[in-house]
Amino acid sequence: MLKLPIYLDxxxxxxxxxxxxxxxxxxxxxxxxxxxxxxxxxxWAAEEGVDYAREQIAQLIHCDPKEIIFTSGATESxxxxxxxxxxxxxxxxxxxxxATTEHKAVLDTCKHIEKLGGRVTYLPVNEQGLISLEDLExxxxxxxxxxxxxxxxxxxxxxxxxxxxxxxxxxxxxxxMTDGTQAVGKIPVxxxxxxIDLMAFTAHKMYGPKGVGALYVRRKSPRVKxxxxxxxxxxxxxxxxxxLNVPGIVGFGKACExxxxxxxxxxxxxxxxxxxxxxxxxxxxxxxVNGSVERRLPHVANISFKYVEGEGLMMGxxxxxxxxxxACTSASLEPSYVLKALGLSxxxxxxxxxxxxxxxxTDEQIEYAIGHVKEAVTKLREMSPLxxxxxxxxxxxxxxxxxx
Amino acid sequence: xxxxxxxxxxxxxxxxxxxxxxxKKTVGTGLVGAPECGDVMRxxxxxxxxxxxxxxxxxxxxxCGSAIASSSLATEWLxxxxxxxxxxxDNMEIVEELAxxxxxxxxxxxxxxxxxxxxxxxxxKNGLPAxxxxxxxx
Numbered sequence: 001m002l003k004l005p006i007y008l009d010x011x012x013x014x015x016x017x018x019x020x021x022x023x024x025x026x027x028x029x030x031x032x033x034x035x036x037x038x039x040x041x042x043x044w045a046a047e048e049g050v051d052y053a054r055e056q057i058a059q060l061i062h063c064d065p066k067e068i069i070f071t072s073g074a075t076e077s078x079x080x081x082x083x084x085x086x087x088x089x090x091x092x093x094x095x096x097x098x099a100t101t102e103h104k105a106v107l108d109t110c111k112h113i114e115k116l117g118g119r120v121t122y123l124p125v126n127e128q129g130l131i132s133l134e135d136l137e138x139x140x141x142x143x144x145x146x147x148x149x150x151x152x153x154x155x156x157x158x159x160x161x162x163x164x165x166x167x168x169x170x171x172x173x174x175x176x177m178t179d180g181t182q183a184v185g186k187i188p189v190x191x192x193x194x195x196i197d198l199m200a201f202t203a204h205k206m207y208g209p210k211g212v213g214a215l216y217v218r219r220k221s222p223r224v225k226x227x228x229x230x231x232x233x234x235x236x237x238x239x240x241x242x243x244l245n246v247p248g249i250v251g252f253g254k255a256c257e258x259x260x261x262x263x264x265x266x267x268x269x270x271x272x273x274x275x276x277x278x279x280x281x282x283x284x285x286x287x288x289v290n291g292s293v294e295r296r297l298p299h300v301a302n303i304s305f306k307y308v309e310g311e312g313l314m315m316g317x318x319x320x321x322x323x324x325x326x327a328c329t330s331a332s333l334e335p336s337y338v339l340k341a342l343g344l345s346x347x348x349x350x351x352x353x354x355x356x357x358x359x360x361x362t363d364e365q366i367e368y369a370i371g372h373v374k375e376a377v378t379k380l381r382e383m384s385p386l387x388x389x390x391x392x393x394x395x396x397x398x399x400x401x402x403x404x
Numbered sequence: 405x406x407x408x409x410x411x412x413x414x415x416x417x418x419x420x421x422x423x424x425x426x427x428k429k430t431v432g433t434g435l436v437g438a439p440e441c442g443d444v445m446r447x448x449x450x451x452x453x454x455x456x457x458x459x460x461x462x463x464x465x466x467x468c469g470s471a472i473a474s475s476s477l478a479t480e481w482l483x484x485x486x487x488x489x490x491x492x493x494d495n496m497e498i499v500e501e502l503a504x505x506x507x508x509x510x511x512x513x514x515x516x517x518x519x520x521x522x523x524x525x526x527x528x529k530n531g532l533p534a535x536x537x538x539x540x541x542x
Binding site: 307308309310311312315345347350383384386387401402 | 407415418421437439443444446465471521
């Protein structure tokens with residue numbers, strides 16, 4: 001029997017893989033030492049667990065284990081990277097370049113440094129969600145210390161041209177940072193080949209536990225430094241103080257190992273399943289894919305259904321746990337700023353659904369989701385005066401609406 | 405957001421979804437809201453001229469569950485009422501019946517506006533002056 005509701009919100013968070021849990025359990029009850037305790041075996045065992053995890057993580061993104069700084073998650077990593085670079089490189093310049101479709105953890109941190117006297121350029125994106133390399137090139141100045149562009153977008157899955165962006169940043173003497181939260185563990189990410197200097201990522205988007213993340217900080221050519229944002233015991237090479245979350249880190253390591261071993265097969269299966277879902281839903285008239293179809297994470301689909309209203313649609317797909325372009329900023333009914341940056345009108349942004357598949361998503365679940373969404377959209381359109389007008393060939397923009 | 409059972413019932417089994425022939429003299433149409441606001445409601449009534457009674461009512465709504473429920477409920481209430489009785493329907497009655505939370509009160513306002521606009525349209529078609537529509541609150 002199919003269990004309802006079906007979880008298709010894996011860009012928000014993923015379930016923990018049971019194999020990850022198995023690896024973590026001993027570190028709660030048996031190996032409970034503080035990894036910073038150097039004087040007894042309890043501390044050594046905990047440190048060994050952390051060191052092993054560091055290697056597992058380093059292998060996934062092709063870096064040196066020493067280049068991994070553990071944090072509480074990607075939001076903290078984004079904060080540490082941007083604020084830390086801004087402080088550390090203030091002699092060199094105060095200019096940071098990012099994009100309008102970044103996660104709030106990046107955008108709001110950039111807003112913060114603007115208040116501290118920083119200058120930030122927010123690059124626009126095209127209808128595919130991609131920044132223009134010409135725009136980036138034009139925005140670079142001698143004061144530019146950091147370019148921060150996300151790897152894969154959380155709402156649309158659009159993958160930015162990371163290697164080309166890194167090259168432009170480096171040509172102008174700036175560091176390149178990426179928020180790899182959605183991409184790491186889902187597609188191959190190689191910090192050397194990609195030219196990444198700093199990268200934020202987190203365990204709970206790749207079947208690991210919540211509350212643990214990492215910042216990759218390059219140690220060689222160039223040696224990158226960030227000013228600590230948390231004062232204390234000087235853990236993590238002085239960049240992030242605080243007792244390490246040993247069970248979480250061990251789980252993060254295991255999740256990375258599994259991702260490294262299973263990524264290719266997961267990606268192949270999920271992209272087929274996603275494509276099937278998308279193809280079926282696009283058989284509904286006036287439905288559109290948001291973001292790039294060519295450059296996209298394998299497990300994400302974001303689709304707008306014209307002439308149905310977002311909240312009503314969410315109510316109609318109650319058997320699915322998905323995000324909508326209006327609900328994802330939760331309390332407010334503001335349409336998604338990411339979709340608006342792609343040029344979508346408010347109503348099309350409102351009527352979008354984001355499907356995020358996972359390692360645990362089954363064919364049966366997707367078949368059910370297809371039928372459920374089709375039924376809801378069809379029913380709501382039968383009830384929609386806008387759909388009727390559209391079918392009669394009336395141009396909705398020609399109507400003088402009684403604003404209320 | 406938690407919806408009341410009555411909202412869920414109207415959303416799942418909407419009453420009187422449909423379209424009346426707006427070219428008929430006996431049919432009044434009210435179209436309120438705007439797509440960019442996330443709500444558009446179209447409410448139609450058919451009036452028996454001899455008795456001034458509403459014999460049929462239909463709606464179509466683009467909007468959230470509460471907007472759909474408000475218009476569905478309105479059509480239920482309209483049938484069988486005289487035009488004057490229909491004019492007396494107050495949005496707060498809809499709020500109470502559906503247990504709408506404060507953030508959804510505008511859905512009931514929209515339904516009341518749609519009723520009044522449909523009646524006004526019917527009046528104009530039949531040589532009577534249009535209703536003075538009060539500017540709705542927001």
